[in-house]
Amino acid sequence: MDSYAFCVEPFTEDVNGLLALTVLGNQLLRVADYSASKHQFGFLNVKEKHHVWVLSRLIMEMNRRPKTYEKYHIGTWVNRVYRQFTDRLFQVNDSEGKPMGYAHSVWSLIDFETRMPVNLESDETKAIHDAVSDENVPIAPSGRIRLSDDAKETNRIIAYSDLDINGHVNSICYMRMAIDQVFTDYPALVHPKSHFVQRIEVQYMRESYFDDKTLRIKTEQRDKDTFLVEIIRNLPDGTGVESVVKAAVTLLPFEG
Amino acid sequence: MDSYAFCVEPFTEDVNGLLALTVLGNQLLRVADYSASKHQFGFLNVKEKHHVWVLSRLIMEMNRRPKTYEKYHIGTWVNRVYRQFTDRLFQVNDSEGKPMGYAHSVWSLIDFETRMPVNLESDETKAIHDAVSDENVPIAPSGRIRLSDDAKETNRIIAYSDLDINGHVNSICYMRMAIDQVFTDYPALVHPKSHFVQRIEVQYMRESYFDDKTLRIKTEQRDKDTFLVEIIRNLPDGTGVESVVKAAVTLLPFEG
Numbered sequence: 001m002d003s004y005a006f007c008v009e010p011f012t013e014d015v016n017g018l019l020a021l022t023v024l025g026n027q028l029l030r031v032a033d034y035s036a037s038k039h040q041f042g043f044l045n046v047k048e049k050h051h052v053w054v055l056s057r058l059i060m061e062m063n064r065r066p067k068t069y070e071k072y073h074i075g076t077w078v079n080r081v082y083r084q085f086t087d088r089l090f091q092v093n094d095s096e097g098k099p100m101g102y103a104h105s106v107w108s109l110i111d112f113e114t115r116m117p118v119n120l121e122s123d124e125t126k127a128i129h130d131a132v133s134d135e136n137v138p139i140a141p142s143g144r145i146r147l148s149d150d151a152k153e154t155n156r157i158i159a160y161s162d163l164d165i166n167g168h169v170n171s172i173c174y175m176r177m178a179i180d181q182v183f184t185d186y187p188a189l190v191h192p193k194s195h196f197v198q199r200i201e202v203q204y205m206r207e208s209y210f211d212d213k214t215l216r217i218k219t220e221q222r223d224k225d226t227f228l229v230e231i232i233r234n235l236p237d238g239t240g241v242e243s244v245v246k247a248a249v250t251l252l253p254f255e256g
Numbered sequence: 257m258d259s260y261a262f263c264v265e266p267f268t269e270d271v272n273g274l275l276a277l278t279v280l281g282n283q284l285l286r287v288a289d290y291s292a293s294k295h296q297f298g299f300l301n302v303k304e305k306h307h308v309w310v311l312s313r314l315i316m317e318m319n320r321r322p323k324t325y326e327k328y329h330i331g332t333w334v335n336r337v338y339r340q341f342t343d344r345l346f347q348v349n350d351s352e353g354k355p356m357g358y359a360h361s362v363w364s365l366i367d368f369e370t371r372m373p374v375n376l377e378s379d380e381t382k383a384i385h386d387a388v389s390d391e392n393v394p395i396a397p398s399g400r401i402r403l404s405d406d407a408k409e410t411n412r413i414i415a416y417s418d419l420d421i422n423g424h425v426n427s428i429c430y431m432r433m434a435i436d437q438v439f440t441d442y443p444a445l446v447h448p449k450s451h452f453v454q455r456i457e458v459q460y461m462r463e464s465y466f467d468d469k470t471l472r473i474k475t476e477q478r479d480k481d482t483f484l485v486e487i488i489r490n491l492p493d494g495t496g497v498e499s500v501v502k503a504a505v506t507l508l509p510f511e512g
């Protein structure tokens with residue numbers, strides 16, 4: 001396991017005074033690259049072969065999040081390599097080494113000219129296999145996310161600040177959109193000050209772009225604590241729509 | 257001058273591959289607190305007296321912003337203390353010590369029970385006076401921001417992720433809203449991939465809250481490169497509106 005030290009900086013907290021989940025999500029992606037780079041398959045390493053890592057799935061489950069100026073560690077390791085996918089796991093520990101939560105991510109490696117996935121079971125990707133550790137994380141795997149025709153639906157303009165270095169809406173921004181929309185759509189059930197995101201699962205299926213102009217965000221309550229979200233893109237030629245991201249957000253009462 | 261070292265982390269870049277201005281804005285607020293704490297008047301120091309620092313104005317002018325993994329330094333110092341205000345300046349230097357840009361902030365110290373500003377010219381605030389340095393920054397001071405009745409206007413839902421630890425829409429979020437709205441409202445003039453924010457000036461006048469539900473964002477082009485923004489809150493009792501934030505955003509062609 002590669003482990004990286006962090007401290008909750010002022011102005012990175014959510015409304016409950018805890019490290020914002022989107023900031024933590026960003027740090028997971030960052031340590032994923034630190035760790036991959038250490039083992040010679042980071043963004044800069046694969047870029048030489050015209051490849052790029054693409055996030056396919058991210059599950060975060062945090063029973064506690066650190067407070068302002070609290071120190072914590074993010075440990076990360078590759079757990080599995082199969083066909084065109086690799087699983088990277090994360091453990092977030094407090095300063096005494098006690099787990100606060102876990103995350104599970106799935107990545108594929110894409111050729112940025114052909115957009116085709118690279119077979120990760122080849123000799124070329126030996127460095128990834130060498131980094132595999134069997135250790136698992138005690139969180140539920142990703143589930144099926146399917147919204148009904150009764151889901152609520154909102155148009156969301158794609159903003160300048162949603163975009164990443166590749167001109168796509170960035171991965172963590174979709175997570176932010178999903179959480180925000182649930183709080184907006186279910187004010188009688190959840191409120192930012194009385195609830196916190198205990199688990200979020202995001203399935204990344206396609207990309208969207210500034211010139212798409214708007215996304216459609218659907219939400220639906222699945223059970224008492226869990227809400228489903230689907231983010232949909234209008235195809236530029238007006239011929240239809242496609243699902244870009246699906247998410248499941250679990251909100252629990254915040255005890256302070 | 258107190259100076260702090262940074263490095264552009266992956267996933268903190270904007271669409272042009274440069275450190276996102278909102279990330280830099282957040283870092284300015286962070287080093288302001290590091291520096292103030294070093295001189296015994298940081299957030300935790302003033303909290304003991306039931307006081308809190310409130311940002312009143314922020315001007316950032318960046319002719320260049322660093323790229324992924326590029327190292328840079330943020331220097332900061334108090335430049336002036338007058339009545340209930342203090343000016344804190346910033347200089348952002350590249351790894352060779354060459355200035356990339358500057359920022360100017362104005363703060364007041366508020367009693368968080370009475371909401372009244374503290375007189376900063378008293379003995380109680382000696383630590384701030386002791387930290388003053390006369391050095392200035394070569395950027396234009398803040399100007400008058402007044403939009404006409406012809407300004408464009410959009411409703412913006414206040415989202416969960418907009419909120420800070422105090423339950424207010426956070427300072428940098430207003431900056432993000434202002435920049436985003438200009439790109440959305442003037443697609444024929446500016447585009448995220450062909451323009452960059454060279455200067456932004458934000459005037460913070462009042463607070464807004466999640467339970468305000470929506471803000472109204474007005475925009476208007478002032479001259480070829482500069483756009484004015486006003487963010488307005490509906491008063492909760494339905495009796496009217498109040499201006500929360502005003503901003504001026506200067507966008508220049510991005511040369512790469």
